[in-house]
Amino acid sequence: MTATAPARWVPPDPQMVPEWRAQLVDYAASNPSNITMREAIRSGRCSIVPTMRNAPIEADTLAAILLNKAERARLEEAQLYYATADMTALALAAAATPPRERVSVDRVPAESGFIVFGEPIGGYVEDVGAALAGTVAARPGVDAKVTTPIVAASWTVWTPEDVNVEGAPVTWGHITSDGYAPIPPGTRGIWVTYYSPRGLFSGLPPETVLGTMRDGSVMTAGLIEAEQQAVPGGPLNWDNEVLLTDGAEFETARPDTTDVWSHTLYTAWQLMTATSGTRWADVEEIPRERAGRKRDARQGITGPSAVRVVNVHTAHRPPREAAAADAAASSGRREPSWSCRWPVRPYRRSTCLNPRGHAAGECQHEDRIVPGHIKGPQGAPLRTGTTVHLWDRQPEADA
Template sequence: MPGVDASAESIGSILLTRSEHDRLNRAELYYATPDMTALALAAAATPPTEPMTLRRLPSEAGMIVFGEPIGGYTEDVAAVFAGALAGNSVAPAVVTTPIVAVSWSVWSPQAVALDQGSVRWTFRGQGRTGTIPPDFRGVWLTFYSPRGIFSGLAPETEIATMPDGAVITAGAIDATRATHGPVLGWDNEMLLREGAAFGPAQPDTTELWSHVLYTAWQLMGHDGKNQWAEVEDVPRARAGQKRDRRQGITASGAVRIVRVHPGRRPSPKAAAEDAEASTGRREPQWSCRWPVRPYRRNTCMNPRAHGAGECEHEDRIVPGHIKGPEGKPLRTGSTVHLWDSQPAAEA
């Protein structure tokens, strides 16, 4: 813990790190298959129309890894190393960082208590600054990208030249980083206020990524004739569960695999054509998979009270036109997604 003269930023970073560690220890684990990821992206092309509601969360705390990136952003190497290699030569190269996982937990005044006191949180980002109200209630999201800044570049790509003439390559940097830390790294975070409306979002922002996550929650929550997803609990190995318990991880010993319901899946040919058009570092394409994208319909849940304004509305995802016979699997076989191909220069 920092001393009494520590800055508010250093204290806040430690508290956030502790809170992140705590919620990941109790987070339920989810994996959205590539077809489920593409479906969430297709439906999220328009923002959710219902206000953000905690009822949509599949668990109070969780982490989901997507089979394909839900977004990404590009940076120039010079910007990545700004100040870090002062006076050295930095080669021109643009890298694309994919967003492939999100963790969440409910944020409330009780969630930020410290030693029977309270913490006043401020936020900064998207050109805005302010203080989070003490009665704020909503969801705290953290977005993750794969470890390795330059994992999508050829290992021999020259990144910088040191004063002594030594050349630093992309492979050398990522090999060093690979020996430290987890497979996924923190990228960004945000808060969603309960009851707040979703609106249009700029590309490559946390707002847009949150639309995809919330849409995935919506799809997972539909049932009956409106069912879009099926969830399978896959138990983890006993050795892994024992290791978790020793480290204080209290979540269940299973990973929930989220797939598109068999009745909603397009043909393998359409999926293959879409995969061919995707870069592996950005959102997958779905021009073949969903020629007419799934769309939202704001549905009244109590029509009898609609006239009096006492009803409640929620989003329902309506199917678009899907190629291929119903019930056919999207893909066959097992695929490991490395997110290791940078987009072409003209992309």
């Protein structure tokens, strides 16, 4: 078997996030993007699909609807975010147990958003030979596996009435592990798209055999890498999507699926929007340069061009040495370890917002994320009190 080489995904400078969004907006309207989406539909990776008068829609038309009416529109309106490596690791640590509160559209920090993470929030391993089996590209004896990291997400608060096709009524359906089910009119939820990096076949030796090209020649990792680099569209691929229905319960996640990534993304929203209890996030806004704002306007981008950099609040930020140790232990292609940053994970507390109605079941609960042992030796007690220490720099190990 050909193992994936340790080729790390390198996050962008936060100032590049607006440019990445602009490239994704352009790519969504391109023919290569339509082809990619069409293949995703045929392979069952799209979970939110429309039908027209209860009849199937051709894959090309369906891809165009999903890209232009949903994906591109969502990105054009998105507020931009960049979660630092520490913030990503904190969200992963807290998301080790599923959110206890039900899905709430009030948890999103903006109605439409696009976030890039400083570390992967998960990933999956794909057996290339098995993936191509039964297709014209299949080749006997292929034994290669590739790890695909998930590094970004976009979202919007959505109802089935938000996306229409001119001249024809559209009924939306939701594909889950239980099969296909129509989405009732008036349903409210959060439509999330997850992205993986382009070009990570470079993690395999270029000569690795993956399959057969259309002309019958050998398909190698190097050839696929070159083809990907030749197609414009920026550094990200549309990878998968999910609908988080307002009021639904989070369940135990199936490994390496949108379940895991959604737990982490939702936890990141909880950390970013917490207004009571512990303050978890520091946010810095970086404006886009004037030329970039003009290009955004010409593209039809109506969302903010500034990017909000989200970091762990200085009161809870781990020492540099601990963060460096965790980064060194990470492959850069999967979610990172937090064994040094947070020896004891932060944990969830389900807080009743209406205790008087609790006994009768007439209350509402929300998650509050409680600090674990953020700094100091493992097993040391967490000090709490009313004193507030303001740091203007990241603390060192002996802080």
